[in-house]
Amino acid sequence: MRVLVTRPQPDAAATAARLAAAGHEGLVDPMLAVEAIGAARLPDGRFDALALTSVNGARALGARAEWAELRRLPLYTVGWRTAQAAPEGATSRVAGGDGAALAELLRAGLPRGARLLHVCGEDRAVDLGAALADEGIAVELFTLYRAVPAAALSPATIAAARDGRIDVAFHFSPRTAATLAARATEAGLSAAFGQVTHLCFSAKVAAPLEAAGWPVRIAAAPNENALFALLSA
Missing domain, CATH: 3.40.50.10090 (Rossmann fold)
Structure with a gap:
């Protein structure tokens, strides 16, 4: 074909x-063409876990100096392809391939009051903040790339x-x-x-x-x- x-x-x-x-x-x-956002700034404060919802986010994170600081955190990925693209040294808890499955995995793995860092692009297929709000889990965005049509x-x-x-x-x-x-x-x-x-x-x-x-x-x-x-x- x-x-x-x-x-x-x-x-x-x-x-x-x-x-x-x-x-x-x-x-x-x-x-779409993927472009890195070089001026992206890591949000202040302490985080309890890190979430990756795309291969592009995983690649972008691996190219950032902040990974040395973030690699100690538990890492949650949306699926196996994203887990495989995660930066060197990462050990992932892998969801079933979509945002709903990732949110469910995060609910099970994080306590109320936890603070999650979502590494993402400017346009996101899943709103983890909204999905986890009822669980008392706060989500901060670390926006590292954009996709240009x-x-x-x-x-x-x-x-x-x-x-x-x-x-x-x-x-x-x-x-x-x-x-x-x-x-x-x-x-x-x-x-x-x-x-x-x-x-x-x-x-x-x-x-x-x-x-x-x-x-x-x-x-x-x-x-x-x-x-x-x-x-x-």
Whole structure:
């Protein structure tokens, strides 16, 4: 199959390589570019634990001098990919792959009155502060990166869509899905992308594609293995 991959680099290249190894053709066109926020400042005070909700946050934290101070804290990650990307020396308590599962793990692991540091980007898929407020757990943000939407589809993607050479698109986040829908509409290609099967991590990821009237299928779990399983289902 010919599969459009819209996730940011370097993960898009890794997904394309996996597609090639499985006999598929990957077309990489990232809908977001990740940029570090160098001026980010660690909030003052003592923390009882650290939470990571994305691979990008894990990578950004590993590049910061503050990691030497934070590495002593218990680390909670949203899923295994984020845990694997955590800075050297980290030992993670790993949730089931989404924000709800992470919040449940934090409720079980932290006492009332605890103070949690959430390492994140400017746009967050989960609001841990709201999720944990009733448990008396305070959440402070350490915002280390931003994801900048693509200004347009690549020429290769435009040509492939016009020629009907995209069978499937992989969608890992609501923002990449929404950005693709917007850029396709701007390029006059919404109808063409309506002929593509859109495979999504979750119902939340699928929502902007469904709003565009495009066909979606939702993975059994929010991970890349489950997206690949849909290719052969």
